[in-house]
Amino acid sequence: MNSATQTPQTTGTMGLLSQLNRVIYRRATEDVLGIKLKQLIALEILVRNDSCLQQELGATLMVDPNNCVLLLNDLDEHGFVERQRDPRDRRRHIVVITAAGVKALEKAQQKLEELEGEVLSNLDAAEREQLRDLLVRAMDGQDPGAALECG
C-alpha cells in the first residue's frame, strides 16, 4: 500500500537469506568481479587446500559431478586451474590453482569486499563479524556431499 514501506517484508530466516542472496547475486556479476561468483568460491577452496580432488571440490561446492566438470572446463580455459591425474588412482583428477588463478581470485575478492560493504551498509563492523561467524557455524553443520546422491 504505502509505496515506501521499510518493514521487513519477509518473516522467515530462510526467506530473508534467499532475498539477501538475491541482492548479492544481482550485483556480483562477472562484469564486476572479473569471474563468476561461483568460480570465485571454487578458487577460494583451492587456494585454501592448495589442491584437492575434483570430487571433493564438487562436494564442498555442493554441485553434482557433471556441473563440476563444466565449472572446471570454464576455469581451465581461462588458465585459472589445471587438472592432473591422481597417480594413485588414475581415474581421479587432482585440481590445482595456477598463478593466474590466484591473481584473478585476489582481484575478484577485493571487488566482492567492496560490494559487501555496500550490501551490508546497515550493519557496523561488529555486527558484520557476528553475521559472518553465525554463517560459518551454520555451514559447519551442513552435510557435505549431499549433491552426490543424484545417480
Next chain:
Amino acid sequence: MNSATQTPQTTGTMGLLSQLNRVIYRRATEDVLGIKLKQLIALEILVRNDSCLQQELGATLMVDPNNCVLLLNDLDEHGFVERQRDPRDRRRHIVVITAAGVKALEKAQQKLEELEGEVLSNLDAAEREQLRDLLVRAMDGQDPGAALECG
C-alpha cells in the same frame, strides 16, 4: 586433502551466504513445500500487505516486471492470487491473495520452518534469533526497485 574437512571453506560473508542459500534452495523444493520458495515469499508479502500493486510486489521481490508476470501467472493458475484492475489507474493491477493462497502459504511455511530447524541445527534458539535480526536489518538497507532499472 582430508576428505572430512569441517573447516569453513569459504571465507567471505558473501560467499558463505551464497553457499548457505544453496543448501536451502536444494532442500526447499516444490515437492517439500507444495509451492516454490519464490512463490512462498511472494505470498508472504501479499498476506502482510493484504494486497498490493503488481509493480510494488515485483520491486519487493526484486524480480523485473516480466518475471513478475510469469510468477503471478503461475500463482493465478493455482488459484492462490487474483489480479484486479486498479480503478484509479486502469493500467495497473492490484494483486490479492485468495483463501486458497493463504492455506497453501501456511502449509508451506510450516514445512519451511521444519527445514530451517535442520539447516540451522548448529545454532541454538538465541543465535537463530540473532541471525534473523541481522538479516532483517541488512535487508532494510536494500534499494527496493533495483530490478526495475532494466529497460
Next chain:
DNA sequence: CAGATGTCAGACCAACTGATATGC
C-alpha cells in the same frame, strides 16, 4: 566382470530481451 570417476550431448527450467496491447 562390476563399480567408480570423469566427460560430453541433449533435455529442461529459470531468467533476460524485444515487441505488442492497453490506458494515462
Next chain:
DNA sequence: CGCATATCAGTTCGTCTGACATCT
C-alpha cells in the same frame, strides 16, 4: 503524441539426465 503498465514470444543461461570412455 509520448510515457507507463502489463503481457507474451523468443532467446539465453544454468542446471539436470542419460549415455559413454577410462580406470580399478
